[in-house]
Amino acid sequence: MSSSLERFISQINTRGLAKTNLFKVEISTPPCIASHPVGSIPELLNIFCQSANFPATNIGVKELKIAGPTYKIPYSVDYGGEGIALTFLVDRNMDVKGYFDLWMSHIINPYEFHAYYDEGVTRYTTDILIKQIAETTRGLKVYENNGEETITPTEDMDNLYYVKLEDAFPRNIGMIELDSTAQNSVHKLTVNFAYRKAIFNNEIYNARKENYNSGVNVRFFPNTGRRGTVR
Numbered sequence: 001m002s003s004s005l006e007r008f009i010s011q012i013n014t015r016g017l018a019k020t021n022l023f024k025v026e027i028s029t030p031p032c033i034a035s036h037p038v039g040s041i042p043e044l045l046n047i048f049c050q051s052a053n054f055p056a057t058n059i060g061v062k063e064l065k066i067a068g069p070t071y072k073i074p075y076s077v078d079y080g081g082e083g084i085a086l087t088f089l090v091d092r093n094m095d096v097k098g099y100f101d102l103w104m105s106h107i108i109n110p111y112e113f114h115a116y117y118d119e120g121v122t123r124y125t126t127d128i129l130i131k132q133i134a135e136t137t138r139g140l141k142v143y144e145n146n147g148e149e150t151i152t153p154t155e156d157m158d159n160l161y162y163v164k165l166e167d168a169f170p171r172n173i174g175m176i177e178l179d180s181t182a183q184n185s186v187h188k189l190t191v192n193f194a195y196r197k198a199i200f201n202n203e204i205y206n207a208r209k210e211n212y213n214s215g216v217n218v219r220f221f222p223n224t225g226r227r228g229t230v231r
Contacts, residue, residue, distance in 0.1 A: 018160070022133045025049040025086060030126040030169070032106035032116065041099045048089040048096060050188065052130050054163055055198045056080040083171060083194040090176070090187035100173050100191055107169060118167075125169045128193065131162040160202065167196035 029042050060076035090096045107124045108115055116122045174190035 016135065018132055019135060022135055023052060024131045024133055025052050026129040026131070028126045028128070030103065030106075031121055031123040033102055035121075036102060038099060038102075041095050044091065044096060045088060045099065048091070049086055050089055051087040053084060054130060054132075055084050055165070057198070057200075079195070079198040083192050084165065085190055085192050087188055087190045090189050094187075097173075097176070097187075097189055100170055100189070104170055104173065125167040125196075128165040128168045128195070129162055130165070132160050134160050162201050164199040164201065165193065165195040165197075166199060168193045169195075 025046055027042060027045050029038060056079065058078050058080070059074045060078065061072040062075050063070050064073050065071070088096050103124070106116060106122070116124060118125055170191050171194040172192040174192075176187050176189060179185065
């Protein structure tokens with residue numbers, strides 16, 4: 001028992017645990033509203049995003065029976081079905097709310113009620129990055145030409161895990177409740193995004209993707225093309 005407990009404590013001290021509050025969200029401005037004077041609102045969205053989640057992955061299966069018992073075979077994949085919800089704090093000027101109002105008005109025309117084409121300057125989809133970031137960066141090293149080289153931690157290396165939602169767009173803007181009896185409450189806006197697919201990116205996924213099997217704990221630094229071990 002003590003041996004198991006010691007191994008557990010050792011792994012916690014060595015690897016640490018991912019924390020729910022260490023994340024960042026990056027939403028690119030879609031082409032349909034790029035010509036509008038949105039200013040620094042996209043950066044404000046990234047700062048004011050209060051809650052997010054990593055999407056689910058579901059494998060669709062069909063039952064097959066040739067001889068003997070029925071068994072299931074995979075045939076499709078989806079990423080949560082209804083999309084993903086992001087919750088934002090709303091600034092005093094309501095620019096966060098106005099940004100999403102503008103975006104949705106370029107998906108469905110609010111006067112003629114027809115959908116715009118998702119291409120060219122009217123393209124209303126964009127990519128969203130949801131990132132888990134590290135509390136601390138410990139002993140990051142890479143190995144090049146059979147030699148060891150220490151790398152100074154950067155923001156890119158601090159992105160331990162991230163998901164890119166491709167062709168995302170807001171499909172629902174939640175209600176904002178007003179209450180004259182709430183003296184110190186602030187507005188929060190929940191936006192549900194639909195998207196075509198999710199691209200997962202972490203050390204295990206990248207090691208498999210690049211068919212790299214060194215037998216060590218491999219980390220792939222996305223923006224450097226380097227591999228290394230974590231100590």
